[in-house]
Amino acid sequence: MTKVGENLNTQAKDKAKHVFVFLEVFIHEGGIQSYVKDIFRAYQKLSPGYQAEIFVLRDRPNSAKDWESEKLRFHGFKNQSPQIGRLKMTLALLKCLLLQRPQQVFCGHINLARLVQTLCQPLGIPYTVLTYGKEVWEPLNNRERHALTSASGIWTISRYSRDRSCAANFINQNQVKILPCAIDGNKFTPGTKQPELIAKYGLTDARVLMTVARLWSGDIYKGVDVTIRALPQILQVFPDVKYLVIGRGDDQPRLAQLAQDLGVSDRVIFAGFVPTEELIAHYRLADAYIMPSQEGFGIVYLEAMACGIPVLSGDDDGSADPLQDGNLGWRVPHRDPGAVAAACIEILTGIDQRCDGYWLREQAIALFGMDALQKRLQELL
Template identity: 65%
Template sequence: MLKTSYRKINDLAVNKIEAASHVFVFLEIFAREGGIQSYVKDVFRSYTDKNEAIRAEVFLLRDAANCVNKFESANLRFRYFKTNWPQLDRIRMAAALFLHLLLHRPKHVYCGHVNLASLIGIFCNFLGIPYTVMTHGKEVWQPLPALTVKSLQKATSIWTVSHYTRDQIVNGASKLDARKIKILPCAVNNNYFTPGEKSTALVERYGLKDARVLMTVARLWSGDRYKGVDITIQALPEIAKVFPDVKYLVIGRGDDQPRLASLAADCGVEERVVFAGFVANEELVEHYRLADAYVMPSQEGFGIVYLEAMACGVPVVAGDADGSADPLQNGRLGWRVPHRDVKAVAIACIEILKGDDHRCNGEWLREQVVSHFGIDAFSARLRKQF
C-alpha cells in the first residue's frame, strides 16, 4: 500500500514538472543564418540560464539531426524533422507535436514564426493550452491569411522585436489587441562584439590600407534590394569628393552581386567597392573593426547588425521608417535617413567620417548599446515573459 501511494505521489510530481514545461516550435534555426535565427539563439541562451526544473522541448521543422547545436542540455531538448521530403516533414512534425501536447499538456507553447501560427493555434485552442506567437518584421507587415489572423487573435500574447512592427500589426488588417503585444527587442552578444584594432591581415586582404571604410553586412539577394547596398554605392561619388580615400566593404553573398558590381562600374566607383563574400559569424567581429561607419539604409524589423556594429564602437546609418528606430533609439545613437535617398546617405556618411558628432564616440556608443541591448538586459526582459 505504501509503495502504491508513493508511486501515485511520484506520478503526480512528474506530471507537475511536465505541466510546467514549455514547448518551442520553429521553422529553422541552425540550417541558415539571419536575424530571426540570431534572435532565437539569444532566447535559447537566456533560457538555459533559468531554473533547471523548468524544461522545454524544441521542435524544428527544417533543421536536421546532424546540425551543429550548442544549446542541447538537460532542460532544453531538440527534435528535428528535416528530410528530403518537405511535405512529409510537416506532417511528421505536426503529428509528433500534437501527440506531445496531448500527453504532456505543457504550461505554454511558443510559436517561433507566424507561418506556424495557424497550426499552433488549432492544436492549442483545441487542447486549452496557452500560446505565444513570435513576430519579427516583414512577415507580418502585410495582410495575413484569415486562419493565421484568427490564431494571432486567440494567442495569449504576441512577442515582437520593435515598436514599428507592433504598430504594423495593430494598424494592419489583423485587428489585434495592442495589449497582447509584448516588445522583446533583439540582443547583442557584447562579450563577443567588442572594439579593437583593425586587423592588418584583413586590411591587406581587402586593399583597405589608409582608407576610410564604410561597411554593410547583408544578403545580396535580388529579393533583398531593400537593404540599400545599391543606394550606398550611388552615394560614393559624393562622399569621395570630401573623402577621396573612402572605400565600401560589402559582406554577404547572393544573386544580386553582379548587378551591384555593374552599378559600381557605372557610377565610376568600382575600385572603391570591395565584395568580401560570405563571412562566418566567428569572423564577423574582426570585420566590423575595419569599419569607420556601418551603412545600411534599409527597412528592417529591427536590425541586429546595427547593434553588432555599435557594440564594436562603429557609428551607424539606418533607414528612418522601420524597426531600426529601436536599436538606434530614435536617432539618439545613430543616423536615420529616408529609405533609398542617395543624397541623405551621402550626407550622413560624410558627417560620420568627419567625426565631430558625439554619436561617433565609440566608447560611449558601446556603453549605450550594452546597457539597453546586452545579453543581461535581454535575459532580464525574457524572465518577465516566462
C-alpha cells in the same frame, strides 16, 4: 536533437513548462536565427524549474546537440519530403502536448501559427506567436490572421514591427509584447584593424564604410545600391573612402554594374559570405556601418555598435529601437542617396558623440545586452 518522439514520455517531475515550435534555427544563418539562439541562451540562465521542448521543422535531428541541456530538449524533423517532415513534427508535437500539458506553447513563425492553433486550442493550452518583421507587415490571409489574433499573446522585436503588423491585421496593440534583439558584449568587442584583412581587401589608408546584408534581388530594401549611389558625393569630401559589402546573393551583379556605371567600382569591395566567427574582425575594419534599410529591428546595428562603430540606418523602420530614435546613430530616408552621403560625411568627420565608440558600446550593451534580454524574457514568461 532527439529522434521523433524520443524522451517525450517524460515523468511528471520532468515535464516541460514551455514548448517552442520553429521553422528553422540551425540550418541557415540569419538575423532571425541569431535572435532565436539568443532567446535560447537567455532561457538557459532562467531560474530552476524552467524546461522546454523545442520542435524545429527544417533542422536535422542532430543539429542542436551542442545546445541540449536540462532546460532545453530539441527535436528536428528535416526530411527529403517536406510534407512527411511536417506530418512527423505534427504527430510528435501533439504527443508532447497530450503527455506534458505545457503551460504555454510559443509558435516561432506565422507560417506555423495555424498548426499550433489547431493543436493547442482543443486542449486548452495557450499559445504565443513570435513575429519579427515583414512577414506580418502586410495583411495576412484569413486563416493566418485568425491564428494570430486568437493567440493568448504576440511577441515582436520592435515598436515599428508591432505598429505595422497591428495596422495591417487589425490587432489590438495591447496584445503585443516586445522582446527586442540582443547583443553579446563579450563576443562583439572593439579592436584594431587586422593587417591581413586590410591587405586582403585593399583597404590600406582607406576610410571604410561597411554593410553586412544578403544581396538577394528580393532584398533591395537593404540599401546597398543607395549607398553605392551616395559614394560619388562622399568621395568629393573623403577621396580615400572605400565601401566593404559583406554578403552574397543574386543581386551582386546588378550592384557591381551600378558601381561601374557610377565610376566607383574601384571603391566598392564585395567580400562575399563571411562566417559568423570571422564577422567581428570584419566589423573592426569599419569606420562607419551604413545600412539605409527597412528592418524589423536590425541586429547588425547592435553588432556594429558593440564593436564601437558608428551606425547609419533608415528612418522609417525598426532600427528606431537599436538607434534609440537617432540618439545612438544617424537615421535618414532609406532611398535617398543624398541624405546617406551627407550623414556619412558627418560620421567620418567624427565630431559627434555618436562617433565615440566606447560611449556607443556602453549604451548599446546597457539597453540590449544579454542581461537585459534575460530580464525581459523572465518578465514575459
